[in-house]
């Protein structure tokens with residue numbers, strides 16, 4: 001689709017779901033891809049082996065995106081191995097839903113630390129490298145939940161709305177260095193994260209989606225590959241909704 005030959009990408013949360021599809025999409029387009037997992041070592045190792053069989057160059061690094069030390073260590077490791085980082089995809093994310101009235105502080109903090117501070121940690125850690133290359137693509141995975149008033153998601157919506165604000169501000173700060181900063185806002189995607197809701201109400205959810213199907217991780221990966229491409233060089237500070245029409249309300 002787009003040619004990423006010679007490009008080096010770093011994807012957080014690449015071991016499962018959307019992140020896994022992003023790793024595969026970027027690799028198929030020609031990039032070398034490093035990805036971060038938190039606990040799924042077996043899945044991550046299996047992915048690297050499978051992709052190597054198809055002659056794609058990837059490697060997996062353990063780390064917690066909420067740790068600035070981990071972010072700096074991981075970025076240094078990628079630069080040491082492949083000498084550059086062209087594409088950063090901030091994908092790692094969690095949910096810890098609950099009504100605000102009874103939400104534990106730890107559940108608020110864990111979601112903000114992973115989903116939002118994780119973006120700060122990695123964006124800042126790649127910045128010197130991207131500035132010196134005078135090339136960069138930073139893409140963060142937000143959510144349509146940033147705009148919906150979903151009961152039980154104050155922490156998640158705050159983190160995903162925060163990503164959108166960060167994206168617009170950072171785009172203005174680094175555009176002159178040929179670095180673009182964008183976000184994608186997925187709708188309802190078939191991954192581990194949505195298993196419980198799907199089991200409870202898949203039919204009802206589909207009726208609210210214009211294209212009448214749930215999203216697949218590849219639907220998001222395709223949008224990310226576009227934003228990571230040279231051809232998207234004039235797109236910055238944008239939040240690309242990829243939701244099959246869910247937010248259109250019909």
Ligand code: NDP
Nearest residue numbers: 013015016017018038039040064065092093143189191193
């Ligand atoms: P999954 O739960 O399937 O996968 C989450 C991934 O993030 C895993 O690779 C996990 O690693 C990693 N991860 C979680 N916490 C950390 C951490 N602290 N440090 C490093 N890695 C971490 O989620 P999805 O694929 O569904 O979601 C991916 C992104 O898309 C998230 O940001 C999510 O909020 C967003 N999104 C998802 C939607 C959906 O419908 N699924 C809709 C809108 C947005 P490990 O395997 O090791 O645990």
